[in-house]
Amino acid sequence: MDLEDAHPVFPSATCHLVEESARRPACGSDAPLSADATAAAIHQAVALAIRQDVGTLAARRRAFLRRCWPYLGPTQRRHVTDHCWAVRTAVLRLGAYLALPEATLDLLGRAALFHDIGKCRIPEWILAKPAALADDERAVMSRHAAIGASIAADLGAPHSVVRMVAGHHRRADSGADPLAPPATAVLTAADALASMMSDRPYSPARTAPQALAELRRQAGTVFDPAVVDAAGAVWGGRRVA
Numbered sequence: 001m002d003l004e005d006a007h008p009v010f011p012s013a014t015c016h017l018v019e020e021s022a023r024r025p026a027c028g029s030d031a032p033l034s035a036d037a038t039a040a041a042i043h044q045a046v047a048l049a050i051r052q053d054v055g056t057l058a059a060r061r062r063a064f065l066r067r068c069w070p071y072l073g074p075t076q077r078r079h080v081t082d083h084c085w086a087v088r089t090a091v092l093r094l095g096a097y098l099a100l101p102e103a104t105l106d107l108l109g110r111a112a113l114f115h116d117i118g119k120c121r122i123p124e125w126i127l128a129k130p131a132a133l134a135d136d137e138r139a140v141m142s143r144h145a146a147i148g149a150s151i152a153a154d155l156g157a158p159h160s161v162v163r164m165v166a167g168h169h170r171r172a173d174s175g176a177d178p179l180a181p182p183a184t185a186v187l188t189a190a191d192a193l194a195s196m197m198s199d200r201p202y203s204p205a206r207t208a209p210q211a212l213a214e215l216r217r218q219a220g221t222v223f224d225p226a227v228v229d230a231a232g233a234v235w236g237g238r239r240v241a
Ligand SMILES: [Fe+2]
Pocket: 115, 116, 144, 145, 168, 169
């Protein structure tokens, strides 16, 4: 399995675009990502430029994040790095328990590192909002999966990884996505576990039993029941990462 890169280290920088977006009082009619339009343009240009480079996918991901870093707020940074690494840890443990083939584990690990990279283009003030999102804000947030898939594709990620990133919030009861590998359900559950067991702007971290209980409550609707059973067996009350 390709263990990819070590945890990236980035320089600190002034997040002027983030400060601008943080001053926005609400999500306007042209809300989608417009507050970060400049940053979005830069990210897109960087992604296209990086695609021309030789090197591993991990190296291109690191280079992409390094170039985006000055434009990201603290919550955006946590989502695109620490959270993705926590989900990678969770997804590999869950996948190993499910005895997934080594090649599938490799793809899952890569998809985990990319799954929320699209949040670099979701305004910081939405990601950091200490309350439930309004409908229009939730609509903006929901775009991060498609944006992340686009970034992953631009960086040359395998098609399976791109489809996993695109579908990582797809509900189990919405039917299987014919374009997404079945293992996407593992990423969805691991992501939810890691998220629930971390402090979030609108709620403190849940304990492992609480997070697993929530997973079980939504088994068959949001989450694949077999994956939920596996999560219970793997963690049984311990921290995910
Ligand atoms: Fe996500």
